[in-house]
Amino acid sequence: MEPKLEPRDEPLVSGFLQNPNPNYGLKVPVAESNAVNGTRTNGSDENNDRSEINGNLESMIDVIDVDEVMDPDALAIVLVPDEEDNQLANVEPSYRRKFPPRSAELVRVSNLEIEDERYFRELVRKTRTLYDSLWIYVTLEEDRRRSLLDGPVPRARVRADLKVASMMRDRGLWLNQDKRIVGPIPGGYEDDEDSGDVIIYTGHGGQDKNSRQVAHQKLEGGNLGMERSMHHGVEVRVVRGFKYKGGAGDKVYVYDGIYKIDEYWFEIGKSGFGVYKFKLVRMEGQPEMGSAILKFAENIKTNPLGARPVGYVSLDISRNKEKVPVFLFNDIDDNHDPLEYDYQVTTIFPSFVYHNARNGGGCNCSGGCTVDCLCAKKNGGEFAYDINGRLIKGKPLIIECGPLCSCPPNCWNRVSQKGVRNTFEVFRSMETGWGVRSLDLIQAGSFICEYTGVVLTREQAQVFTMNGEDTLVYPNRFGERWAEWGDFSQVFSDYVRPSYPSIPPLEFAIDVSKIRNLACYMSHSPCPNVFVQLVMYDHSNFGFPHLMLFAMENIPPLRELSLDYGAAGEWTEKLAICN
DNA sequence: GGATGTTCATAATA
DNA sequence: CTATTATGAACATC
Numbered sequence A: 001m002e003p004k005l006e007p008r009d010e011p012l013v014s015g016f017l018q019n020p021n022p023n024y025g026l027k028v029p030v031a032e033s034n035a036v037n038g039t040r041t042n043g044s045d046e047n048n049d050r051s052e053i054n055g056n057l058e059s060m061i062d063v064i065d066v067d068e069v070m071d072p073d074a075l076a077i078v079l080v081p082d083e084e085d086n087q088l089a090n091v092e093p094s095y096r097r098k099f100p101p102r103s104a105e106l107v108r109v110s111n112l113e114i115e116d117e118r119y120f121r122e123l124v125r126k127t128r129t130l131y132d133s134l135w136i137y138v139t140l141e142e143d144r145r146r147s148l149l150d151g152p153v154p155r156a157r158v159r160a161d162l163k164v165a166s167m168m169r170d171r172g173l174w175l176n177q178d179k180r181i182v183g184p185i186p187g188g189y190e191d192d193e194d195s196g197d198v199i200i201y202t203g204h205g206g207q208d209k210n211s212r213q214v215a216h217q218k219l220e221g222g223n224l225g226m227e228r229s230m231h232h233g234v235e236v237r238v239v240r241g242f243k244y245k246g247g248a249g250d251k252v253y254v255y256d257g258i259y260k261i262d263e264y265w266f267e268i269g270k271s272g273f274g275v276y277k278f279k280l281v282r283m284e285g286q287p288e289m290g291s292a293i294l295k296f297a298e299n300i301k302t303n304p305l306g307a308r309p310v311g312y313v314s315l316d317i318s319r320n321k322e323k324v325p326v327f328l329f330n331d332i333d334d335n336h337d338p339l340e341y342d343y344q345v346t347t348i349f350p351s352f353v354y355h356n357a358r359n360g361g362g363c364n365c366s367g368g369c370t371v372d373c374l375c376a377k378k379n380g381g382e383f384a385y386d387i388n389g390r391l392i393k394g395k396p397l398i399i400e401c402g403p404l405c406s407c408p409p410n411c412w413n414r415v416s417q418k419g420v421r422n423t424f425e426v427f428r429s430m431e432t433g434w435g436v437r438s439l440d441l442i443q444a445g446s447f448i449c450e451y452t453g454v455v456l457t458r459e460q461a462q463v464f465t466m467n468g469e470d471t472l473v474y475p476n477r478f479g480e481r482w483a484e485w486g487d488f489s490q491v492f493s494d495y496v497r498p499s500y501p502s503i504p505p506l507e508f509a510i511d512v513s514k515i516r517n518l519a520c521y522m523s524h525s526p527c528p529n530v531f532v533q534l535v536m537y538d539h540s541n542f543g544f545p546h547l548m549l550f551a552m553e554n555i556p557p558l559r560e561l562s563l564d565y566g567a568a569g570e571w572t573e574k575l576a577i578c579n
Numbered sequence B: 001g002g003a004t005g006t007t008c009a010t011a012a013t014a
Numbered sequence C: 001c002t003a004t005t006a007t008g009a010a011c012a013t014c
Helices: A048-060 A083-090 A114-148 A160-170 A221-232 A290-302 A351-355 A374-378 A458-466
Strands: A005-007 A012-014 A106-108 A180-182 A198-202 A236-244 A251-268 A274-282 A312-314 A326-329 A424-429 A433-438 A447-450 A454-456 A509-511 A530-536 A546-551
Touching: A114 A160, A221 A251, A221 A274, A236 A274, A236 A290, A251 A290, A454 A458, A458 A509
Parallel strands: A106 A180, A326 A424
Antiparallel strands: A005 A236, A012 A236, A198 A274, A236 A251, A251 A274, A312 A326, A424 A433, A447 A546, A454 A509, A530 A546
């Protein structure tokens, strides 16, 4: 099914100053203010990482007079309440809030050192990964709970997003709870593209519960926030929502960069009531991102040569072996190497693997697998995937239903064996040689592809390397990144890392010198967005699982995929093995 | 299947 | 301080 993108009528806007008090103190002499350093930080006491973040931040931000906002050298904007408000703020409340109120300070972070930028990017990535895996877990738990109820009308499903947000907030896992950070998000990618977007954003208020305009909007709340942001030159971060058919959820939200508020006006609409309109103009010098990339990727998918007249070497290096085409793109040199190899959709094991150790056979769930399923028991009494085929949590091994099972082909427990679902392209780059990227948005936990080749036993591999060949991949050298997917140790105190089903040390190698698939073109990264999950389905030899690759986070189209090949030093950072 | 209604957690405001 | 209102997202239902 083809994902379809439809733009939302109005973009969502966040990151603006929202302050109903026009007399909020605006003048803060730099020398006197220590408002930032004096701010309490949430959760820093019990979590070393977080106190370290705040420690880093404080050294990088500064407090300035708000009149200097337009100064390009300005490091931070901090608005501090005037004397009267300060006195109010200092009154010790007689009740205890669950969370301290968020500070009204606006902070701009700039001139990050490369290590700091890397640190923040990794922190955000980990937080997103935790959110995404928790979301899948909570949704599944809730469905299970509801399925146990026999009531006539099942209660509405609890909102997993809200529940996960609460869980993470309770444990101090939200980022930037204490300060409001404005400006560009650290961790973007260098580029000079500018889509020149202009947005006319309609303010809020004056509507009844049927979303009909029944009164004039007022310059308050978010509307006032927009006006104040324009006045002080505080940029607005724009997030666009799209309907996304073919995905698990029904909508996706993408960050589209920072916009400046050019002007605003009050306008009488068809209803006869006035609404505020804000003209937002995308700031220059930002990379192409978000919805622009999504649209571009859609265009490539439907008409590759139209969208990119130069560079496509092949429109399917799998030669119809995959259910979806695998493009080959090179617009920087004449290298066409990936065409030279036989393409194999799944790994070929030595024949003895299929004949040995057929323990147990398959399940007998002719109608469809339930919790009592034999294969579920092999996975520790639970299914590995949710209804959308997303991996629930990484394990040493996952056993899918297979040819010996009685369940139908659409059984939930058959995912990775069905092969590639997204459109990928192998592409040439200056930095990484060959790389792999998707033209679809890949949701966290989704299956990507198998890492295929020809399996060599330890003995065969020794002979192979003696002949001077160096195109072997060793499964036991991949970093154990599966453990990070569904790692709830920060959320549940009794969380233990999955150790079942346990597997023996893997002593085979994969030869990609003649036969391979797109996986071996993936680059190495110490902070990968793809991980290896071992899976078995077509035999029962625990020493020879399939190497299946899953998404560690939501991966936007055209973002390079990366794997942790482990074995530090053997490959330089971001070097694909198949170069 | 698209429109409409309900529910949720939270923040702002009365 | 509590109570009410407003908000947008996700889900259920029409």
